[in-house]
Amino acid sequence: MAQWKPSGLGPEFTYDLSELKKVDPALIHYEQAASVPTGMMKPKAIAVGADRRLFVAGDGGVRVFDPAGKPVLQFETGGEPHCIALGKTGTVYVGMKDHVEVYDASGKRAAAWKGLGERAYVTSLAVGEADVFVADAGNRVLLRYDTSGKLLKRIGEEDAAKHAPGLVVPSPYFDVALGPEGMLWLVNPGRRRVECYTYDGAFRFAWGKFSMKVEGFCGCCNPTHLAIDADGNFITSEKGLPRVKVHDDEGNFKSVVAAPADFADGTVGLDLAVDAKGRILVLDPKRRAVRIFVKKRS
Amino acid sequence: MPTDNTTNNKTTRRNLFRKGGLAAGAAVVTGTAATLAAKGRSDGTVWQIDPEKCIQCGNCATYCVLDPSAVTCVHALKLCGYCDLCFAYFSPGFEPEAGIEAPAVESQLCPTEAIKRRWIEGPHYEYTIDEELCIGCGKCIKGCNNFGNGSLFLQVMHDRCVNCNECSIAEACPSDAFQRVPANHPYLLKGEDH
Numbered sequence A: 001m002a003q004w005k006p007s008g009l010g011p012e013f014t015y016d017l018s019e020l021k022k023v024d025p026a027l028i029h030y031e032q033a034a035s036v037p038t039g040m041m042k043p044k045a046i047a048v049g050a051d052r053r054l055f056v057a058g059d060g061g062v063r064v065f066d067p068a069g070k071p072v073l074q075f076e077t078g079g080e081p082h083c084i085a086l087g088k089t090g091t092v093y094v095g096m097k098d099h100v101e102v103y104d105a106s107g108k109r110a111a112a113w114k115g116l117g118e119r120a121y122v123t124s125l126a127v128g129e130a131d132v133f134v135a136d137a138g139n140r141v142l143l144r145y146d147t148s149g150k151l152l153k154r155i156g157e158e159d160a161a162k163h164a165p166g167l168v169v170p171s172p173y174f175d176v177a178l179g180p181e182g183m184l185w186l187v188n189p190g191r192r193r194v195e196c197y198t199y200d201g202a203f204r205f206a207w208g209k210f211s212m213k214v215e216g217f218c219g220c221c222n223p224t225h226l227a228i229d230a231d232g233n234f235i236t237s238e239k240g241l242p243r244v245k246v247h248d249d250e251g252n253f254k255s256v257v258a259a260p261a262d263f264a265d266g267t268v269g270l271d272l273a274v275d276a277k278g279r280i281l282v283l284d285p286k287r288r289a290v291r292i293f294v295k296k297r298s
Numbered sequence B: 001m002p003t004d005n006t007t008n009n010k011t012t013r014r015n016l017f018r019k020g021g022l023a024a025g026a027a028v029v030t031g032t033a034a035t036l037a038a039k040g041r042s043d044g045t046v047w048q049i050d051p052e053k054c055i056q057c058g059n060c061a062t063y064c065v066l067d068p069s070a071v072t073c074v075h076a077l078k079l080c081g082y083c084d085l086c087f088a089y090f091s092p093g094f095e096p097e098a099g100i101e102a103p104a105v106e107s108q109l110c111p112t113e114a115i116k117r118r119w120i121e122g123p124h125y126e127y128t129i130d131e132e133l134c135i136g137c138g139k140c141i142k143g144c145n146n147f148g149n150g151s152l153f154l155q156v157m158h159d160r161c162v163n164c165n166e167c168s169i170a171e172a173c174p175s176d177a178f179q180r181v182p183a184n185h186p187y188l189l190k191g192e193d194h
């Protein structure tokens, strides 16, 4: 391999994000309390149970860790998992590229739902009392199913008759989450905002705006991931400037959980979860670990 | 409807390849296979960049024996998100308060204004490279890799490359990205099976 030789290009040819990566330390209200190594080469997604057990999907399966970070269960899935969500009864839903698989609490496969077609690219799942929401970035649609896998509604598609412009999903990041009382929230990443819909697919309201500044969502398509805590606060992660932030239940910026300086260059795919203690779990694919952030004491 | 007065209508051999994206690239490959075989070494190979290995060090712009370099940026349109706020097109600090339809030169990331932007529909824009202006510096590729889908990458353009025995960029490449490829398949295009 050649030795490093300077290109001789002028400073206008330098690509420099260093100023944009800076975050005022006063805005960072969280600190890392623990880190759970996933033991995976390519961890893709996380979910946390009411019992604070941590589920990590990736490398062709799912690994389960107890609240102390000890591995307690492992099972294979029928392909490469993209996303994971948990039902109230311990049921595990795993999203593959083009379909959903359902596993019982012991990791035994209970069902594999019908495929969504060649264009499908499933990126996120959210499970409510009686509904399972499946975000399909490839088809730019959120699908609502019952827990048996029966399709009930297609949400977010373009509909000229209803003046619905359709979701803008330029890259394979399209997240869905349920808030308190089952409020349905999804990310419209190409519009850099978070949108609320009824279960029947009616748009209700949205928050979020583009900005490279810390209070906005940066780049072409962000946030990449979304989680909602018990008080309705939104936790978001972004790519380009990898950062994790908290917005209040009306979408007003509150604080930073982790700043770009906390992540290696090129980190993308910061899946999020919030546990019953309000701790924020961040999947860091570069470190191949789940990093757990808590509020700073001071 | 937004208009785009930056579209380049010059039709040259080089931007014919660019305008048609990958499909046009394939046509060029087929159409020039015989010429490339003639330009290739006795083993029938030519130089090409592996986009997965390239780290956009800048040397492609300055180490080629040709000026401008035989290396330019290529856009795999089928990987592109057609984003309104493309951060391979806009400078990293760009804030769109003043509107995005006719951005000032300072708002554009490419130092040579080689990236052209055309409104398609809704919030979707098409980005193409004017290869007469592109010097292969790789700056836009870093923007796309950071914020977008990684649809931009560098390639040795074989209507320009003279296929030196010892490619002087390959010698200066810090990531071993240059390799010999068959002259009848001279491009390593992202999003395509080779």
Ligand code: SF4
Residues within 6 Å of the ligand: B072, B073, B109, B110, B111, B112, B113, B114, B115, B129, B133, B134, B135, B136, B137, B138, B139, B140, B141
């Ligand atoms: S930024 Fe550099 S590589 Fe990209 S289009 Fe401009 S000159 Fe070409």
Ligand code: SF4
Residues within 6 Å of the ligand: B047, B063, B064, B065, B066, B069, B070, B071, B156, B160, B161, B162, B163, B164, B166, B167, B168, B169, B170
């Ligand atoms: S082989 Fe010669 S002309 Fe072609 S890219 Fe290398 S230095 Fe330039």
Ligand code: SF4
Residues within 6 Å of the ligand: B049, B053, B054, B055, B056, B057, B058, B059, B060, B138, B154, B169, B172, B173, B174, B175, B176, B177, B178
């Ligand atoms: S010299 Fe190598 S690493 Fe540098 S821009 Fe060219 S191909 Fe990429």
